[in-house]
């Protein structure tokens with residue numbers, strides 16, 4: 001594991017596969033995504049590293065239901081006082097009532113298909129209880145008000161979280177920053193909608209962008225988001 005301080009309020013928790021983020025307010029602690037199954041202890045360790053205890057965690061916000069983001073939701077939800085929050089359209093998958101839709105590669109580059117064929121097989125996420133179902137544009141009570149931005153396309157219920165007060169954006173898999181390149185996230189169920197979602201994020205005023213995969217950008221992230229969006233012509 002590696003835990004990286006991005007700001008006094010924001011830490012990245014790196015797992016063997018994927019990552020999550022901790023947002024710390026004076027009076028609450030929020031986890032954004034959970035990594036794969038079995039990541040609960042790593043998250044607990046990261047929380048202890050902040051001088052807190054796992055029971056101090058108040059909420060988990062899932063950017064979407066995929067197994068590398070929601071995999072440990074059930075583990076963390078079992079801690080006292082933790083509320084799991086996800087967008088209404090991805091909640092059935094988090095609850096285990098349905099399975100995630102497979103990606104559709106129409107319009108995607110060939111390398112993306114190959115990447116998918118070669119990606120590690122991850123264990124499915126055990127069903128988790130979701131205490132709160134989100135709609136687009138709700139504002140969550142952390143980080144001075146975290147706005148829920150619906151970014152469908154990767155999954156139907158994918159969300160980003162924008163904290164205008166601090167200029168932080170959690171993109172989930174709507175955007176990636178792997179290998180120093182900020183790009184549309186891969187493995188989308190509806191690519192055209194994913195591109196439209198990326199464009200929406202590129203309009204925001206963002207200083208720090210926290211991606212589902214790849215290194216965070218801690219300064220002037222809007223530029224990288226705009227460049228990523230500009231790389232896609234209409235519908236492509």
Ligand SMILES: [Zn+2]
Pocket residue numbers: 064066069154173
């Ligand atoms: Zn995903």
